[in-house]
Amino acid sequence: MAWTWLLAAIVFEVAATLCLSASDGLRKKRWLAPVALGYAAAFLLLSLSLREGMPVAVGYGIWTAVGISAVAILARVIWKDPLTRRMLVGIALIVVGVALVRLG
Numbered sequence: 001m002a003w004t005w006l007l008a009a010i011v012f013e014v015a016a017t018l019c020l021s022a023s024d025g026l027r028k029k030r031w032l033a034p035v036a037l038g039y040a041a042a043f044l045l046l047s048l049s050l051r052e053g054m055p056v057a058v059g060y061g062i063w064t065a066v067g068i069s070a071v072a073i074l075a076r077v078i079w080k081d082p083l084t085r086r087m088l089v090g091i092a093l094i095v096v097g098v099a100l101v102r103l104g
Contacts, residue, residue: 002052006059009045012038013063014070021075061098068094
């Protein structure tokens with residue numbers, strides 16, 4: 001169940017971050033509730049994952065790595081944000097780093 005909670009936490013965190021970007025620095029007030037609720041849900045779900053026995057280094061590492069990767073890719077698709085080769089290499093290094101922590 002820890003992995004299910006973690007996956008749900010990632011989905012909410014990515015959604016909240018994309019809503020934060022859509023809010024234009026919180027200037028568009030209609031995005032405030034999705035941002036706040038998304039981050040609150042993400043932290044709650046991450047805590048449930050940790051309560052189920054997920055090691056904090058693994059859970060947080062995967063949460064951030066997948067979150068960074070998903071936000072970068074989705075921001076490219078939605079808003080045409082830059083996604084350079086160097087950025088893709090950085091994402092790959094993050095993923096490898098988290099995998100090493102998981103295996104360690």
